[in-house]
Amino acid sequence: MKKTGSLRRFFAEHRRYEVIALLFIMMIVNQGDRATLSIAGASISQELGLGHAQMGWLFSAFGWAYMLLQLPGGLAIDRFGSIRVLGLAIVAWSLFTAAIGTVALMPVGLAFLAVFVFRFLVGVAEAPCFPANSKIVSMWFPSSERGTATAIFNSSQYFAAVVFTPLLAWISTRWGWPWIFYVMGAAGVLIGVVFILRIKAPADHPSIEAQELEHIRLGGASLTERPTAVVRKATLGETWKDARALLGQRMYLGIYIAQFCISTMTFFFLTWFPVYLVQQRGLSLLDAGLMAAVPAICGFIGGISGGVISDWMLRRGVSLTLARKLPIFIGMLLSMSMILCNYVDSDWLVVLFMALAFFGKGVGALGWAIIADVSPKNSAGLNGAIFNTFGSTAGIVTPIVIGYLVQSMGSFNGALIYVGLNAAGAFVSYLLIVGPLRRPDDKLQADSGQQPTAVTAA
Numbered sequence: 001m002k003k004t005g006s007l008r009r010f011f012a013e014h015r016r017y018e019v020i021a022l023l024f025i026m027m028i029v030n031q032g033d034r035a036t037l038s039i040a041g042a043s044i045s046q047e048l049g050l051g052h053a054q055m056g057w058l059f060s061a062f063g064w065a066y067m068l069l070q071l072p073g074g075l076a077i078d079r080f081g082s083i084r085v086l087g088l089a090i091v092a093w094s095l096f097t098a099a100i101g102t103v104a105l106m107p108v109g110l111a112f113l114a115v116f117v118f119r120f121l122v123g124v125a126e127a128p129c130f131p132a133n134s135k136i137v138s139m140w141f142p143s144s145e146r147g148t149a150t151a152i153f154n155s156s157q158y159f160a161a162v163v164f165t166p167l168l169a170w171i172s173t174r175w176g177w178p179w180i181f182y183v184m185g186a187a188g189v190l191i192g193v194v195f196i197l198r199i200k201a202p203a204d205h206p207s208i209e210a211q212e213l214e215h216i217r218l219g220g221a222s223l224t225e226r227p228t229a230v231v232r233k234a235t236l237g238e239t240w241k242d243a244r245a246l247l248g249q250r251m252y253l254g255i256y257i258a259q260f261c262i263s264t265m266t267f268f269f270l271t272w273f274p275v276y277l278v279q280q281r282g283l284s285l286l287d288a289g290l291m292a293a294v295p296a297i298c299g300f301i302g303g304i305s306g307g308v309i310s311d312w313m314l315r316r317g318v319s320l321t322l323a324r325k326l327p328i329f330i331g332m333l334l335s336m337s338m339i340l341c342n343y344v345d346s347d348w349l350v351v352l353f354m355a356l357a358f359f360g361k362g363v364g365a366l367g368w369a370i371i372a373d374v375s376p377k378n379s380a381g382l383n384g385a386i387f388n389t390f391g392s393t394a395g396i397v398t399p400i401v402i403g404y405l406v407q408s409m410g411s412f413n414g415a416l417i418y419v420g421l422n423a424a425g426a427f428v429s430y431l432l433i434v435g436p437l438r439r440p441d442d443k444l445q446a447d448s449g450q451q452p453t454a455v456t457a458a
Helices: 002-013 015-048 052-068 070-080 082-105 109-127 127-141 143-155 156-175 178-198 212-217 229-232 237-249 250-271 273-279 285-317 322-342 347-363 369-376 380-409 413-434 440-447
Strands: none
Touching: 002 070, 002 212, 002 380, 015 082, 015 109, 015 127, 015 143, 015 156, 015 212, 015 250, 015 273, 015 285, 052 070, 052 109, 052 380, 070 082, 070 380, 082 109, 082 127, 082 178, 127 369, 127 380, 143 250, 143 285, 143 369, 156 178, 156 250, 156 285, 178 250, 178 285, 212 413, 229 380, 237 250, 237 380, 250 273, 250 285, 250 322, 250 347, 250 369, 250 380, 250 413, 273 285, 285 347, 322 347, 322 369, 322 413, 369 380, 380 413
């Protein structure tokens, strides 16, 4: 009882840990939703008689909506608040996910269109997710903890694969593929309700202690998401002007390009990887689900490690540029190892190289921490939306390109080279394009003789 009381007291004194825990759980479900079609893909393609290119278009449906809605989603976050927008989005994407299961009751000719439309709507609802997460982290965490916090919610994609890939494969084998979507939809609605009830801005939280509030304020947390007058009065023309200004800065453009490259690896894992294991490696769906969990575990470990190491370097006095970039360089070099899968026959070597690749991808997935570090204070949502637009564009390009590569070449060899080259692209972008990492607002204040603030990503 004493230990339980101490634990309760610990979380009462560290409300930000509850926040990141809920974000992590929510994102596990979110990433599980994204992976549903890849798990059901082999069954759906067989049932509907679809080729690799057609499946590539189905996999891309999410990416089209996710990309097109990034800017509107970022504006909604800046205007209405990340917590309100994200809470409603969780419930919406979960309902659309559940609806995909109903296409099993439709005629074959209609089913393809229905899957595409429902999957597109999932992308619409999920569009504000990562920008909202980034803004919530910037409200609750001091800059010295932000890399770790961001790595926690970002690594959910791997943990979700560990939990849901074998589970959903078993559900499909036991009850049929529609139940994959019903189960994930129900889980999402549940976590959405919990999120709406529990998450609030620090300045509005009824039970946060004054000591923690002061700690995160001094560390650069923004504490509130009440929109400023500038944001409330911004016109569409002014918004596009701000977007063009961000795209015109070399640092941001390099970060955006790198995010496209890194997201290519993410979307390969979320779409074609289980199909690769079943069709090219000859595994059963259940075995593929179990095998896919191994690289996912390594990706999760890598994701947490990258954030922790980056924040540790910051606390040791290392510059922001080196602390964020070094894990990315190491991670992208490791990620290129997936190309070696083309030259081995043993399944365990495939798992080894994929595990190494996704460990590296996890280590280097610091983009959201960087966006929180360098975003202009009154354009955090917009900057996060542009950043995620580049990432979500990979969600369109990756499944379609891989689908046509596999269909034309008769194997996944070209697809693995394509994904590995994108890891090299991220390395080159951070090395040659991005340059020093800094917030332009702080530079302007320094140039005008004002004291730069530590506030980030308001």
